[in-house]
Each structure stands twice: as structure tokens, then as C-alpha cells.
Amino acid sequence: MLSLIRLAAGALLTASASTSPSIAVAAARPGPSHWVATWQASPQRVWGAGFLFPTGIPDVLRNQTFRQTARISLGGLQLRVRFSNAYGTAPVRIGAASVAGSAGAPPVALSFDGQPGAAIPPGQDRVSDPLALPTRDLQAIQVDVYVPAATRLQTFHWDGRQTSAIAPGNQTGNAALADSTPTTARLFMTGIEVEAPAAARSVVVIGDSITDGATASLDHDQRWTDHLAARLAPQGMAVVNAGISGGRLLRDGMGESALSRFQRDVLEQPGVASVVVLVGINDISWPGTAFARDQARPTLAELQAGYRQLIERAHAHGVRIIGATLTPFAGALPGTPLDDYHAPAKDKLRQQLNAWLRREAPFDAVVDLDRALRDPTDHTRLAPAYDSGDHLHPGDAGNRAMAEAVDLAVFGE
The missing domain is CATH 2.60.120 (Jelly Rolls)
Known part of the structure; x- marks a missing residue:
């Protein structure tokens, strides 16, 4: 409906150029509008x-x-x-x-x-x-x-x-x-905000490097949020990327934790109606690596409690909240100082968390990005077609597949 309104308004403005001044003034008079977040780069x-x-x-x-x-x-x-x-x-x-x-x-x-x-x-x-x-x-x-x-x-x-x-x-x-x-x-x-029709709203995606677009093609807008934005724009929905590479749910990483920055980067965004949460893989995998050599890995219960906090805070502000399963990462970051990022015990925790997300988590909806990207012959690994080559981050095709895996109905009417 919003797209039809836009098209009708555009046609009226075009017609007004060749009609009377009074029609032109009427056509240019805006209807109800409000400010909507349309772009973001979360500060670190x-x-x-x-x-x-x-x-x-x-x-x-x-x-x-x-x-x-x-x-x-x-x-x-x-x-x-x-x-x-x-x-x-x-x-x-x-x-x-x-x-x-x-x-x-x-x-x-x-x-x-x-x-x-x-x-x-x-x-x-x-x-x-x-x-x-x-x-x-x-x-x-x-x-x-x-x-x-x-x-x-x-x-x-x-x-x-x-x-x-x-x-x-x-x-x-x-x-x-x-x-x-x-x-x-x-x-x-x-951030960038636009004055948009009253029905327009924003979807914020909060996450880590996978959302930040770590291995997406430079200068080509190939993050999975970019592809999701292209799908949602015709419906009058903006998508703003609140990803921070090295971000975590429970602890600060290469930026504040999702728990700490949720108010600023999500709830305070103008026009926000929904949030997608794709974060947690660094909570699981950083401990024991050069990033956090002496930190203990969080338990499943601690991760669940962190998600529940985000859900409660979103609902208290009338914001719909969608969870996303964590994607495979076996063999991640080979030949780097972080080649111990993956371990079987870490992947076991990821799969336990994903099972909870699919069956029990109190999100309004869940997007199964794990299922969308995993190798059908080895569920611990990214499918080769979607792998950027570092076995952790999706490439351009993987980013597109993530966006296409989202049922747009999860964002409500």
C-alpha cells in the first residue's frame, strides 16, 4: 500500500508541472510524516x-x-x-x-x-x-x-x-x-534519518562482524542487511545495520556488548518497530583465543539469560524482536592468530543454543540462518558456495542467502 501511495504521489507531482499553480501547491503539500532511521554505523x-x-x-x-x-x-x-x-x-x-x-x-x-x-x-x-x-x-x-x-x-x-x-x-x-x-x-x-510517510518504520539488525559485513565486497553494498533493505524498502521499511565486528552479547568486545548498547543502537532509533538479533558466536569462541585468553566460556544458561534481557527490553518499548540462529564456523580463520577460534566444544554450545532458539526461546519469531548457510553434508561448516573462504564469514552469495532466508512476515503488518 505504501508503495502505491508513493507512486500516486509521484504521478501527481509530475502532472502538476503542466497544470495550474494551485494544483502544483496541493500536490506538493506533504501528508502525515515522521522521522525514521534509514542508516547506521554503531560507534565504537x-x-x-x-x-x-x-x-x-x-x-x-x-x-x-x-x-x-x-x-x-x-x-x-x-x-x-x-x-x-x-x-x-x-x-x-x-x-x-x-x-x-x-x-x-x-x-x-x-x-x-x-x-x-x-x-x-x-x-x-x-x-x-x-x-x-x-x-x-x-x-x-x-x-x-x-x-x-x-x-x-x-x-x-x-x-x-x-x-x-x-x-x-x-x-x-x-x-x-x-x-x-x-x-x-x-x-x-x-546515523541518517529521513522524513518518511507515517506508515514507514525501521528494522534494526544488531550483531557482530557477520552483520557488519566483514568479508562482503568492499564498496558494493553486499552485507546481508543491504540485501534485506532491498527486499523491505518497497514495503516502507528501512533496515539499519547495528553490527560491530568483534561484537558480543554479554561482554564488551571490539565495541560495547549488545546488552550495553541495545538502548542506544536499537531502542532510541527513530521509527524502530522491529529488531533482529544475530549475536553470540564471539561470546562462545573468543575465550581461549588471543582476544580473551583467560576468559571463561559462557554457559548456555548465561547466553539464554542475555537473550531474555533483550527480549524483555524490546517488548517494554513495544518493539518486535526476532532471533536468529548462529551460523556454522568449523575450521574458522585458518592461518591467522585466531585459528583456535573453533573447537568441537564451542560448536556443541552453538548447536545447543540454536536448538533452544528454534524450540523454546521467547522471541516473537526466529530466522534459521544456520539452516540457510550450512553445508548439507556437514552441519558444522558453511556451505562452500556461501563461504567467504575464512569459514566463519559468508561471502556475497552467503549474505544474499541470509537475506532471502528471512520471511518478511516476521516483521508484522
Whole structure:
């Protein structure tokens, strides 16, 4: 129905160009609308130099512009951008920011309470003023942020699956950057919201590297949430990715635990109606590896209790919550410092958890991603066609298969 309304509105606007001014004004008058989260990159604390993985960003930016691309899921008449200083110990001062409707398009300046810049206090975020830039579903836009003063980078999103760029000076008004340096991390921007019809709503997917898109093709929007967004956009549903590589359910990992960040990354998202939970494999597999050498593996009861907490909190906010089974990982990460990520005892716990998810867990619905991706001849392994090659993360075909395994009816009417 929402798609038909959009088509009818588009036809009326087209017709108005050749009819009377009064008809044009009537056609342009918007109906009921609200703000809906359409894109997200969950913030993480920047880790120190001794961590297993490099950050991919400098320690400080000074008189530099950061440009990144984001493919929104649902379009709208206006947009606004959310910037974060979640883990900073000093204010982040934005000198200027802009949005371009596509790569190479002229950027349009953002404002903050009518001003070109803003200061974001430590531990807080800041939303730009609404920008009258109409967008369509699945449109890729560019966002630039200029920081004039020395700015220590303490908040980021490590695995953006998109090439971003750092360039000297204030280039927020430039269609093309000069003298830029690439990175795949994201800085400053953590969300995009659009003004959409009143019936539009958001689905948040909270998870780890499998949701974050760790091995999806760079710059090609091949995460499983990207494919799910393409399926849901015609129904007026946005999909926002709250995955953090190295994320866990119960404990902090390469970001806060799902329990800790559920309020911020899920329940506080504008227009959220449903959440999909795909997290837990790092809880099971990190203990005993270089990530958490001395940590004890959680019990099945502890994992179940963690899921129940998320369910209770979602229901208390009127949010529908969908669980997902954990996918196979036998032989994971061979030839790396984490080649002990898999062990038979770990997989036994995964299968016990999956059995509970399928039969007893109090989710509103469960998506069986384990069944969708596993090798039919060996249920402990990913099917070769869906394996990225590291035996843990799905490749592009696997990401598509995950999205196609979701019965859209789980999101309700």
C-alpha cells in the first residue's frame, strides 16, 4: 500500500508541472510524516596500538575533511545526520559539514541550529538541522565533515565496508576531493534519518562482524542487511545495520556488548518497530583465543539469560524482536592468530543454543540462518558456495542467502 501511495504521489507531482499553480501547491503539500532511521554505523571506542588489529585511522585530525559514502535504505523528503562523540574525553568541534546526493554531485551544506558548525560534548551526539534534500530508496549519498582544530579520534566505526577519505583543509563544498588518503573506517557520522510517510518504520539488525559485513565486497553494498533493505524498502521499511565486528552479547568486545548498547543502537532509533538479533558466536569462541585468553566460556544458561534481557527490553518499548540462529564456523580463520577460534566444544554450545532458539526461546519469531548457510553434508561448516573462504564469514552469495532466508512476515503488518 505504501508503495502505491508513493507512486500516486509521484504521478501527481509530475502532472502538476503542466497544470495550474494551485494544483502544483496541493500536490506538493506533504501528508502525515515522521522521522525514521534509514542508516547506521554503531560507534565504537578507538582501541590502543597494542590491539590485534590496526585502527586504520590517524590519532588526530587537524584542518582536515573526512568524506564517507552511505547507502540509505529508505528515502524521504528531508534528511538529517547524526554525529557522535560517544567515547570522547573532549568536545569534537565540527567546522562545517555537507551532504551530496551522489558521488560528484555538488555538496549541500548542513547546519546545526542554523549555524554551519557545532561542538559535540564528550559522551554525546548531535543531530543536524533537517535538510530539504529528497532521497530515494537505496540511494548512496556522501557526507563530509570538516574539523578545523586538532581533534583526537576516540570514537569510530572500524569496519565500514566502504572506502572513505581524509583530505587537507575544508573541502566540504568540493564535488571532488584533492590530495585525499583512503580508509575503510568511519568517523563522526553514526546515523541518517529521513522524513518518511507515517506508515514507514525501521528494522534494526544488531550483531557482530557477520552483520557488519566483514568479508562482503568492499564498496558494493553486499552485507546481508543491504540485501534485506532491498527486499523491505518497497514495503516502507528501512533496515539499519547495528553490527560491530568483534561484537558480543554479554561482554564488551571490539565495541560495547549488545546488552550495553541495545538502548542506544536499537531502542532510541527513530521509527524502530522491529529488531533482529544475530549475536553470540564471539561470546562462545573468543575465550581461549588471543582476544580473551583467560576468559571463561559462557554457559548456555548465561547466553539464554542475555537473550531474555533483550527480549524483555524490546517488548517494554513495544518493539518486535526476532532471533536468529548462529551460523556454522568449523575450521574458522585458518592461518591467522585466531585459528583456535573453533573447537568441537564451542560448536556443541552453538548447536545447543540454536536448538533452544528454534524450540523454546521467547522471541516473537526466529530466522534459521544456520539452516540457510550450512553445508548439507556437514552441519558444522558453511556451505562452500556461501563461504567467504575464512569459514566463519559468508561471502556475497552467503549474505544474499541470509537475506532471502528471512520471511518478511516476521516483521508484522
